Amino acid sequence: MRADGHPATHRTTVRWMGEPVLTLEDVWPARPRAVIVGLNSTPTSVAAGHHHQGRLAQRQLLRLADAGLFRRPPSGGTFFERVVLDADVGLTDVVKRPTCAEKHLSPREIEFGRQAVNAELEARRVPLVVCLFSRPVRVLLGSSGRPGFQPRTTSWGACVFRMPGPFVPADEVRDVMEDLSQGRPAVGG
Template identity: 50%
Template structure:
């Protein structure tokens, strides 16, 4: 049996033993970065978002000051230092959303909503569109969603990796403003 590296974990997902990435929860999570499911290269490396698109999305989050930019490819320490964590709706790795079933999304959405609610997470950052649809019932458009979760958390849908720069900047500014307000409120 292979030794685990980074944030790899072996777990049971809907009756099947799999190798995946462990959820990364800060002690007091203020925000969680949520993906649909981990990509095989990320699981193999033991770190979240190791592909080109994922790395680009995390750099956008650093530019919006949600977290500090790390010196390498691994963002886990930077998100934890900011009171942010990583998780996915579906734990089984696939190369794309086509490999994820509706049953897996339904199963994982319920588990995720329970975990986020129990920890009082205030802001959910969805790296791609699918987690927004799973949590709110509609994929929305990039930016802060009008609808909140049942426990009152705001949901932010990141712009796609190939979205035009101007509209991506508008969406990311919304996140920067919400995050700045959350930080200001906590210090008063």
């Protein structure tokens, strides 16, 4: 928190594939019980200095809060870093270079990011990986099944949960999110 009462920014400059890139820093709790993985940040989020500031990503984060993964930000806020960290949940992206669309990412960048994020998640022994959209699931597991817990786990044994799409009917969203609320992974039997 800054002296003026506004939340601190999470902008940082990192070396991405040999070049400096202004992006968002990862949020890593000391002992993560889950990490939310996005494909990459958007310029809007980087400008705001906070993860997932787009309308669709905000909808997804609110669904996770309503499922009990963490609490909602106070007073209808849109900055989730503090509440996820308080719940031992982290935030990271596969690709560190911000773009306004997935089509602006090269396969080489995605593969480079896949290796890096897998190494970070495995080193921290993250037990649950939550993907806001389907693409990070495909990147991490090689394919993405239906929304919900995926039938495959990561190489270190983490469960992977794919969020329902932001425009899925409410009754379908409720069913999928109930599995997350109750911790019912459909993996391993």
